[in-house]
Amino acid sequence: MTAAPRNYPDLHEHIAALEERGMLRRVDRRIDKDSELHPLVRWQFVGGLDEADRKAFLFTNVTDGLGRAYDIPVVVGAIAANPAIYSVGMRAPVDEIQAKWDYAIANPIEPRLVDEAVCQEVVVEGEAIKGEGNGLDALPIPVSTPGFDSAPTLTATNVITRDPETGVQNMGTYRAALKAPDRLVVRMATRVGGAGGYQHYLKYQKRGEPMPCAIVLGCPPYVAFMGPQKLPIGVDELTVAGGLAGGPINIVRARTVDLLVPAESEIVIEGLIDTEWLEPEAPFGESHGHIALEEFNMPMRVTAITRRKNPVIPSYISQVAPSESSVIKRVAYEPLFTHHLRHTLGIRGVKKVSLHEPLTGLLRVTVITFEKGTSRTEVWRGLNGAAFFKGDCGKICIAVNEDITVDNADALLWAMAYRMNPVEDVQLVPHRGQGHGPKREHNQEEDSTLLMDATMKSDMPPLALPKQEYMERAKAIWQELGFGPLRPQAPWFGYSLGDWLSQWDEAAERAAHGRYLENGQISEKARRKGLKPETKYRPDEDDKGSNDRS
Numbered sequence: 423m424t425a426a427p428r429n430y431p432d433l434h435e436h437i438a439a440l441e442e443r444g445m446l447r448r449v450d451r452r453i454d455k456d457s458e459l460h461p462l463v464r465w466q467f468v469g470g471l472d473e474a475d476r477k478a479f480l481f482t483n484v485t486d487g488l489g490r491a492y493d494i495p496v497v498v499g500a501i502a503a504n505p506a507i508y509s510v511g512m513r514a515p516v517d518e519i520q521a522k523w524d525y526a527i528a529n530p531i532e533p534r535l536v537d538e539a540v541c542q543e544v545v546v547e548g549e550a551i552k553g554e555g556n557g558l559d560a561l562p563i564p565v566s567t568p569g570f571d572s573a574p575t576l577t578a579t580n581v582i583t584r585d586p587e588t589g590v591q592n593m594g595t596y597r598a599a600l601k602a603p604d605r606l607v608v609r610m611a612t613r614v615g616g617a618g619g620y621q622h623y624l625k626y627q628k629r630g631e632p633m634p635c636a637i638v639l640g641c642p643p644y645v646a647f648m649g650p651q652k653l654p655i656g657v658d659e660l661t662v663a664g665g666l667a668g669g670p671i672n673i674v675r676a677r678t679v680d681l682l683v684p685a686e687s688e689i690v691i692e693g694l695i696d697t698e699w700l701e702p703e704a705p706f707g708e709s710h711g712h713i714a715l716e717e718f719n720m721p722m723r724v725t726a727i728t729r730r731k732n733p734v735i736p737s738y739i740s741q742v743a744p745s746e747s748s749v750i751k752r753v754a755y756e757p758l759f760t761h762h763l764r765h766t767l768g769i770r771g772v773k774k775v776s777l778h779e780p781l782t783g784l785l786r787v788t789v790i791t792f793e794k795g796t797s798r799t800e801v802w803r804g805l806n807g808a809a810f811f812k813g814d815c816g817k818i819c820i821a822v823n824e825d826i827t828v829d830n831a832d833a834l835l836w837a838m839a840y841r842m843n844p845v846e847d848v849q850l851v852p853h854r855g856q857g858h859g860p861k862r863e864h865n866q867e868e869d870s871t872l873l874m875d876a877t878m879k880s881d882m883p884p885l886a887l888p889k890q891e892y893m894e895r896a897k898a899i900w901q902e903l904g905f906g907p908l909r910p911q912a913p914w915f916g917y918s919l920g921d922w923l924s925q926w927d928e929a930a931e932r933a934a935h936g937r938y939l940e941n942g943q944i945s946e947k948a949r950r951k952g953l954k955p956e957t958k959y960r961p962d963e964d965d966k967g968s969n970d971r972s
């Protein structure tokens with residue numbers, strides 16, 4: 423087979439790139455995919471490791487709960503265990519990811535149709551899919567939350583469907599639970615802002631036809647990133663993936679359904695989604711951090727499984743954030759929000775938008791960082807813009823200034839404690855859907871929105887820590903004394919917050935050089951009579967006419 427030209431890596435090349443950079447752990451020991459695999463990877467999210475120390479895990483010796491061995495390896499965390507791993511797939515440093523997304527969305531490239539593809543090197547269809555150990559059963563799909571989940575579940579999916587009216591394809595990451603060698607149940611969110619594929623489902627249902635569907639596992643990273651990305655309905659994600667790659671993504675016709683799938687993917691599960699009958703699916707550990715309880719979702723009859731000769735199966739670790747699922751979404755969604763506020767709404771002073779990740783899972787708490795001195799009007803436009811950009815994001819929106827480390831909840835509370843006056847700086851807005859969470863809207867139960875301006879409304883005195891130069895010098899001494907590693911946590915040095923004078927800088931400089939007596943001579947000259955203690959003194963305005971007490 424002659425490989426079609428391409429200028430983007432496939433999953434195998436991406437895994438090799440991670441290994442080269444020391445970002446991959448190989449696990450050659452036998453691992454049970456049903457009860458051991460995800461819990462092992464989970465430890466790197468709940469075991470006190472730094473985000474930067476998380477790795478991708480490649481399992482080469484996978485068995486299941488019945489002791490069956492699989493010859494296909496499983497990889498977890500290879501797309502987004504942390505932003506550094508995501509940035510390898512994005513082929514851009516972490517701080518350039520925002521610009522790369524902006525560019526790709528503005529400059530989509532149509533995919534290139536090829537005749538032959540590695541994802542179809544092996545084709546299993548018809549009767550060959552049925553029967554235990556065949557079909558889906560031959561794939562080592564892990565159980566994500568042992569103890570709660572009712573099925574091995576596909577998580578690292580790019581689910582492709584086509585709008586029967588416009589012919590435009592959609593691609594989203596949706597979970598799918600294994601039910602039989604030739605049947606799974608797909609869950610597409612029906613809420614506002616939910617799955618694009620669900621809009622197609624409604625159209626097929628109206629026509630009284632089943633919906634053709636292709637569940638792709640192990641796409642080239644540029645394509646994988648598109649699954650969770652929130653693009654407007656009607657945009658073909660494969661064109662934006664081309665924009666990321668800077669060239670067309672190769673696609674091939676699926677074998678048994680009228681859909682186009684990424685040619686270099688690992689495995690494609692083709693089938694028809696029943697638009698009449700629904701089947702119970704879940705319990706499953708959800709990305710909002712609770713177990714999704716059993717509900718009726720869409721059964722899909724598998725018509726073909728096509729794959730490479732040597733596939734590797736990716737699985738996303740999701741559930742309680744942080745997780746691979748929250749990282750992959752965070753790195754994709756934050757640029758969208760920032761772009762929306764800055765360019766669509768034209769709000770001045772926006773530095774960045776951050777979606778709070780641990781436990782809250784991105785959708786509930788949004789923090790907008792503004793330049794100091796941004797007007798109140800712009801801050802409030804930003805708060806409202808972030809809260810209502812997506813129907814299911816931004817229940818709590820907080821505006822802060824650049825010196826607040828948004829990922830540090832202590833720093834957020836600090837901003838609220840000193841920079842926010844509740845009666846002036848907080849608004850409650852009614853009428854928000856429950857969104858993606860443990861409570862559902864089936865009873866029309868509503869939530870609401872909390873907006874909070876915790877920016878500085880005027881200059882404040884400096885933060886009371888030694889200036890950076892002194893802290894750095896002391897750090898060198900700490901290290902010289904062998905006192906062990908430090909993990910600096912911002913803020914770890916003092917800095918001006920606007921209310922500060924050059925005279926005070928000079929006085930501090932003298933004091934830090936042992937010349938405090940000179941400061942005493944200066945302050946002696948500024949003595950006054952007849953004032954109440956704690957009266958403010960500002961040497962810039964108030965220097966004339968000092969009253970000697972003598």
Ligand SMILES: Cc1cc2nc3c(=O)[nH]c(=O)nc-3n(C[C@H](O)[C@H](O)[C@H](O)COP(=O)(O)O)c2cc1C
Pocket residue numbers: 577578592593594595596597598609610611612615616617618619649650651652653709738740747748750751
């Ligand atoms: C690991 C993971 C699992 C997800 N599972 C689902 C799911 O089961 N159903 C769903 O509708 N969205 C799910 N999402 C979110 C969607 O991928 C996301 O909303 C995306 O924008 C959907 O694409 P679409 O707008 O083209 O449908 C998941 C995301 C990730 C990262």
